[in-house]
Amino acid sequence: MEAVLYLSLVTASISFTVTETKLFASLRGWLTTKSTVLGDLFSCGYCLGHWVAFGLTAIYQPRLFQTWLWLDYFFTALAIAWIAAFQWGVMCWLMKKAEK
Numbered sequence: 001m002e003a004v005l006y007l008s009l010v011t012a013s014i015s016f017t018v019t020e021t022k023l024f025a026s027l028r029g030w031l032t033t034k035s036t037v038l039g040d041l042f043s044c045g046y047c048l049g050h051w052v053a054f055g056l057t058a059i060y061q062p063r064l065f066q067t068w069l070w071l072d073y074f075f076t077a078l079a080i081a082w083i084a085a086f087q088w089g090v091m092c093w094l095m096k097k098a099e100k
Contacts, residue, residue, distance in 0.1 A: 003062040008080045011056060012087035015049040018042060045088045053081035
């Protein structure tokens with residue numbers, strides 16, 4: 001469970017940094033011109049968070065449910081993305097509060 005919480009923080013941080021900061025604004029703009037789907041994906045922290053969570057789950061292989069291996073990884077990634085979505089929302093709220 002501890003690994004899931006750490007991975008959710010990493011997922012939220014990556015998705016927030018890519019979708020909300022000025023650092024990646026040019027990448028988001030370029031992707032939007034190349035592909036609407038990729039542009040939308042890299043502009044939505046919730047959407048990108050799922051893909052980041054699936055990637056981190058594939059690398060670190062945390063298990064929450066101890067059931068069938070692939071189903072366990074799938075549900076663990078969804079849990080990581082769900083927790084990260086709340087953390088991402090808090091980060092967005094804090095940025096708005098700081099007027100950045």
